[in-house]
Amino acid sequence: MSDGLVVRGVTKRFGARPVLDGVDLACAEPGVTAIFGGNGAGKSTLLAILAGVMVPSGGEALLDGKSLFAAATRRALGYVPEAADAPPHLLPDELVDLVAGLKRAPRPPEALLDALGWSELASRRIGALSLGQRRRACLAAALVGEPRLLLLDEPSNGLDHDRVGALVALLRARAAGGGLVVLATHDEALADALGARRLRLANGRMMAPSP
């Protein structure tokens, strides 16, 4: 449990166009890492690759020494994509039950769900929720089984001020509890509030920590 997240030389091409060109990343200590970058820099692509949603053209990613590209290892991660487009006919409660059933893990504690404002969205179809509400539903599903690694794509998009505060408290608690959190974001204030390590993705490569 000491290696953390190690990404080596990950590349991704869409046809002839390279999006990621040998990305390296190491998150050994528990905490929050925020990846910045312009539109189309490849932040979402990198997170999708780490989550197993997209297959890389090359490179490797390890979580505590095990390949993240192996299905079994992915049970130790939670992922929320930018669109948070979970199955629209399910209720958020059912989404959490589904992920718990697939991971064979318990639901997150009720207190944690309450912190996400669960009562106002749990019994409405996901397809009828706003972006911020869908994001909270997907975050709850991502927290099933207390994953070692959380991958969140633009986590503050669509959230109101109070919910961003709750998100910050939740992610800080995850980091304090030994979890690794990797964000793709444009939100400088969120990174500040989380005390996140900052990295910048540009021209398909991870650059030195941004100022």
Added chain:
Amino acid sequence: MAVVARLAATETLPRVAPLWLALGLVASVIFGGNGMHPRTVIRAMDGALVARAALWVAWVAAVRAAVAAGVRARGLGPLGALPVGRGLRAAPHALVAALAQLPWAVLFAVGAGGARAIAATSTAAGLALVGATRPRRVIEALAQAALLAVALTPPAWLPSWGAAAIAVAALAVAAESAVRWAPDRAATERRARLGGRSAAVVLGRAHLVALGRGYLAGLGRAALVVALLAAVAGLAAANNHLGAMTALGRVSLALASAGAALAGGGAALFLMRSERQARWLLDATGTDERVRARATMLAGAAVGALAATVHGSLLVAMGRALGEAARAGAALIAAAAAAHLVAGVAAGALAARAARGAFVLDEIDEGRLASRMGLVVLGGALGAALVGLAAAALLAGAAVIAAARPGGRR
């Protein structure tokens, strides 16, 4: 108006087309050759309130969801912000809703004349539109009452042209009401239990919940189509004195094949979409592709079981009602039920395969996938009818192997 009509028709007409097809098959048996005249059906409706109410309820229930899908078609929302009156935007919906009533209109036109056909078409379209949303104003409640009155009042009490005028006016109100309330969202729903001993069962239950919420009307139409085709099998057997088990079996299974193809094809397309919508979640939770295939097959089998129950029940009921000539033996009922189950499993397997195959293509061509799926299910079901269940079993086996084969993604 043309844009609104096109968007609404794109959602409504594909949903009612299988129903039209099934009714065409039924009509060819009932009204063809020396069969019944549509006038006989209309007289039966006119003569008994129960028959009239039952047929009206069945028809409106069959088309309501298709009409509702047109009112809520994607892309209509932004048009509501344009400086165009709601009445003008409602007119295309009234036309599309009326078009969806084509078989009903033909039945009344041939059986009772033009004025009754206009009244029946407008009434059915209005009731379907009223059912698409929940009326809240007095004028909407009055329109709803007027539509019900036109549908249920004996024609002797209400002149045809008067009924037509009332129905057309009420249809206009119903269409405006549907457009007015369509953007409102649904309230809360009851939570389904998704527990299970295996991941495939949990995921299969999630697919079934999605089917129940997002495709309930489709399942209802599929059940209606299967019921109609099973009824045709019994009628054909009775009319042609097909007492022999082999002849009755062939007629029944041939018609079951068409029903299974329609029921399985639509459900398979929905399951494929459901699988694709959950793809990132399943990938990120490391859910094995075989688990996904088993889950869609389980959901497909449940759809097949529904069709099998409807078909089997109809065969038994027809045997009791029409006597020896239409009586199906236990072996035939079992064969029909098995054909539906096999078609359901095959449809689920194809859905899993198609959902995965969609990512081989960078751009997803849903129409092509749907047509392939429909052809394979139809081919297998026809094979079951013409050659025997072995053909359906072969198809199901091939589909299951294709679904379980690893790789093929990205």
